Amino acid sequence: MENSEAQGHSEDYFGGYRDFWWNKDFLDLMAERLRLKQHHSLLDVGCGLCHWSRLLTPYLAENPDIYAVDNDPKWSVEDPEVKEDFRKLGARFSLQAADARTLPFEDDFFDMVTCQTVLIHIKNPALAIAEMKRVLKPGGTILCVEPNNRVQSLIKSSLSADDSVEETLEHVKYALIYEKGKKKRGEGDNSLGDLLPGMLAEAGFRDIEVRLSDKAIAMYPPYAKPEQEATLQQWARVSGDAADDEVYFKSAGRGYLAFYEMYRRKYAHLGERMAEAIENHSYHAGGGTIMYLISGTK
Numbered sequence: 001m002e003n004s005e006a007q008g009h010s011e012d013y014f015g016g017y018r019d020f021w022w023n024k025d026f027l028d029l030m031a032e033r034l035r036l037k038q039h040h041s042l043l044d045v046g047c048g049l050c051h052w053s054r055l056l057t058p059y060l061a062e063n064p065d066i067y068a069v070d071n072d073p074k075w076s077v078e079d080p081e082v083k084e085d086f087r088k089l090g091a092r093f094s095l096q097a098a099d100a101r102t103l104p105f106e107d108d109f110f111d112m113v114t115c116q117t118v119l120i121h122i123k124n125p126a127l128a129i130a131e132m133k134r135v136l137k138p139g140g141t142i143l144c145v146e147p148n149n150r151v152q153s154l155i156k157s158s159l160s161a162d163d164s165v166e167e168t169l170e171h172v173k174y175a176l177i178y179e180k181g182k183k184k185r186g187e188g189d190n191s192l193g194d195l196l197p198g199m200l201a202e203a204g205f206r207d208i209e210v211r212l213s214d215k216a217i218a219m220y221p222p223y224a225k226p227e228q229e230a231t232l233q234q235w236a237r238v239s240g241d242a243a244d245d246e247v248y249f250k251s252a253g254r255g256y257l258a259f260y261e262m263y264r265r266k267y268a269h270l271g272e273r274m275a276e277a278i279e280n281h282s283y284h285a286g287g288g289t290i291m292y293l294i295s296g297t298k
């Protein structure tokens with residue numbers, strides 16, 4: 001990358017792991033259902049490194065026009081590798097710095113507007129949805145790919161399989177307070193996916209359809225599949241310090257700080273136990289997620 005050394009939004013999540021988020025045959029099916037071949041122009045909102053639009057491009061009409069916007073200075077400077085990928089796919093590509101809530105395009109411009117894991121990071125996502133609608137042509141397609149992330153705290157692994165009811169509830173409580181604090185800080189709702197079908201209806205979209213990605217990256221020894229190796233690398237990148245979470249607990253409400261302190265003490269060794277279990281090949285998990293694909297027509 002030629003641009004700045006500063007860490008970009010979600011940069012720790014842009015590793016190879018992101019390339020394994022989708023099953024190819026599922027995307028083939030989605031492309032059929034959404035008749036992507038009819039679409040010539042596509043806008044990727046909150047594009048990051050365009051992992052999502054690079055996947056969609058082969059399904060669009062010949063020589064499509066791909067536009068991308070991101071409000072992070074790091075992701076709104078063209079990356080030569082990304083540009084070259086679009087060139088190889090026969091697409092024209094253009095990237096601009098812009099906020100999803102004030103898109104720099106005229107009304108009724110695009111055949112399709114999409115985003116992947118972006119609205120969960122935005123304060124007032126309804127404003128972004130209204131903008132995405134404004135720049136879509138009448139009859140154009142919106143496709144929002146956004147998760148419910150709170151369910152992650154309930155997904156079982158070999159490490160948590162024998163947790164008590166109280167321990168499970170503590171993990172869920174931690175996730176809920178974190179999510180509440182993030183929202184209060186104006187950094188978005190981590191489980192917004194659940195609310196998006198209703199929000200698209202409220203914004204006046206028709207033919208709303210809601211699907212779930214069929215991808216699960218199950219982890220089991222010897223973790224030798226490329227997607228499992230990429231997942232382990234991803235976990236190593238983000239095995240962050242729970243100290244970073246304190247601000248979210250403070251924002252959620254000072255009354256939650258005692259729980260935060262207790263949780264940190266009680267589960268201080270969870271990361272180490274997980275690393276050991278991976279090392280000695282006793283860790284396994286089904287890897288389920290809830291990733292919605294919500295589409296609609298203007």
Ligand SMILES: C[S@@+](CC[C@H](N)C(=O)[O-])C[C@H]1O[C@@H](n2cnc3c(N)ncnc32)[C@H](O)[C@@H]1O
Binds near residue numbers: 045050
């Ligand atoms: C989790 S990343 C997803 C990136 C990309 N869509 C993907 O799936 O690989 C979220 C992206 O949304 C961008 N973003 C967050 N808030 C935004 C806003 N208000 N307007 C435009 N982009 C935004 C971030 O800079 C980041 O690149």
